[in-house]
Amino acid sequence: MGTVMEAPMSNQDKAPAGVLALFDDVDSLLDACRRMRDAGYTRWEAHAPFPVHGLDKAAGIKPTVLPWIVLVCGLTGTGCAMLMQWWMNAHDYKYLISGKPFFSVPANVPVAFEMTILFASFAAFFGMLALNRFPRWSNPLFRMPEFRRVTADRFAIVVDPADPKFHAGAAFLGEIGAKQVLPVPADPSPAKFPVWVHMVGSLVTMAALIPVALIIRAHYVTSPNPPIHVVPDMDFQWKDKAQTSNPTFADGRAMRKAVAGTVSVDADVDPNLLSYQSGKSTMVDATGTTYRTDFPLPVTKELLALGEMKFGVYCAPCHGGSGYGDGPVHQRAMALETAGWIPPVNFHAETSLALSTGRLYDSIVNGVRGNMQSYASQLPTAEERWAVVAFIRALQRSQNASTSDLPQGMQPKEIK
Ligand code: HEC
Known part of the structure; x- marks a missing residue:
């Protein structure tokens, strides 16, 4: 049976962030996990320095819903791709190419495939973060020197204060073979961001809006200065514009008169x-x-x-x-x-x-x-x-x- 120790921390007025129990070997961890599961604990986690076969089952972890989220989002991507291509090619802007049908499934497969993958991978990535409640700025466990050995030669169970049986947790962990049971000290970092972070954040956000505001303004305000060409594209072409000069011609004018005898197609005809x-x-x-x-x-x-x-x-x-x-x-x-x-x-x-x-x-x-x-x-x-x-x-x-x-x-x- 292990010993319960007081946390050597200053912020004792705050409720502990959990209970940490350390085990010496993988078998006692697995055994403890089974007993935790059977005793009805729900909000807790097991930590080991390497993957342990059967740990999920011993800890009673249910399969994640993430695959279903990925499936639904993937199918949404397929549907969006089909709808988008139908809208663009067969409805909003019909464009006949070599007599092919405006809408046909084989032609739409590449885009549908890409959008399926895109939506599914976004769902997998962001869904994993959300289900794990990430991003998380700090974890009180990382402040405990005892917890660090979990990456080397210790096995641990951490019970969350949100667990309904949390109050009995420390004693129970001792009973099921923990060598050491420690309260996880509450996170001493302030719950709110410091004021200066807010200030700098607001300033940066406002500064980031300035270019946007300038671009919008440029749409409505006239200016004597030439425009800035971020993407020159076809803005500058090798041609003469109206009312400009061209030294190639004797009279220096870029605009040439019609060749003598030219008849306009819409000229008056007798x-x-x-x-x-x-x-x-x-x-x-x-x-x-x-x-x-x-x-x-x-x-x-x-x-x-x-x-x-x-x-x-x-x-x-x-x-x-x-x-x-x-x-x-x-x-x-x-x-x-x-x-x-x-x-x-x-x-x-x-x-x-x-x-x-x-x-x-x-x-x-x-x-x-x-x-x-x-x-x-x-x-x-x-x-x-x-x-x-x-x-x-x-x-x-x-x-x-x-x-x-x-x-x-x-x-x-x-x-x-
Ligand atoms: C692709 C063949 C083709 C070409 C090229 C062609 N024609 Fe004809 N043209 C015909 C045929 C066929 C008829 C007889 C139509 C009928 O009998 O109903 C005809 C009939 C005529 C007639 C008789 C009209 C009448 O009242 O009987 C005249 C005049 C005529 N063409 C002038 C021209 C002129 C001028 C050109 C050139 C600008 C020209 N054609 C080029 C096929 C051609």
Whole structure:
């Protein structure tokens, strides 16, 4: 049986922080633990310098709830990840990528996996701290020199004053084989932080708010000083800004004037050029539509050259270089015996020769009966479209020319 000693401490007016019982060997510790458990003690702990098999069972320690907390938090992480990805990809900002579904489980696995691990490990880490009531600033046991031997060659049981049977603890511990039973002196450190800690803490907290306050202020206050670029990002670019100078140019201006002859896409266009239904002369075709029959531009060599070029690029693939409706696209479609192929119009057919200039222009702008698409975006200006119309007319003349079309003086003399 051990001896109960008085604690050699000054703060005896405070209630002791527990009772410490020391044992010489592991078997007496295990035996004492069993008897503590059976006697109904609940708030106590056993300490040993090495892990002791069976100690948990002897001390009656129940399995911790931590795994369940980790499981619930992990599943919460999975759910959050799924919800977040559904919200972002399938609800708030749908973005079609290669025709994939907005929401599909396999695509969401990596993020869900990561968030599960994240939530679970946070739960394990902080849950362990919370269940152990950590962080704890000091432990009165560490002030006892006797307790230090628990890291070397002593075994100990410490009973918490919160245990309902605490008052009988000291005597009982002696009975169950403790070699030494000591009251754990109360923690002499003050229960409250010293005032200066509060002061310094408050000052540091307030100082930490200053940068935040400055950043918020900068959002609302204008200043003549250039901004501070913490993350320069694309703030500084290798380009000239408006109203700056650039020595590359003779006049030193960074802003350049438009190249001579530039036509703005939204510049005013002569409405006469855009119209294909009204002009100096008109006709009504078989469908009852009125078309102009005149040509609104002076026909120059340049205009015809432009028309030839555009026709070669955009029309010849179907209508053929000479306009016989035998372009390579048509020939290929014939070779493949494409079902339902509608042949491009032969511009030298009787019906085509009868088409008005306005109808030709209309075909370019609006397409033809849904069988030929519009070429308005390929030929965006009225001038280009009329140039193509002029060139089609030239093509038609070239295939149906008479000697009277030759310039004066080059016409053959009549043979008698
Ligand atoms: C992809 C082939 C294709 C290209 C390229 C094409 N066309 Fe056509 N075009 C057709 C087809 C097919 C028809 C016959 C449509 C129909 O009969 O309904 C047609 C018919 C026409 C007609 C006859 C309109 C009418 O009232 O009968 C004109 C004029 C015409 N195209 C002008 C052009 C011009 C000008 C271009 C170039 C800017 C062009 N096409 C480029 C396929 C094409």
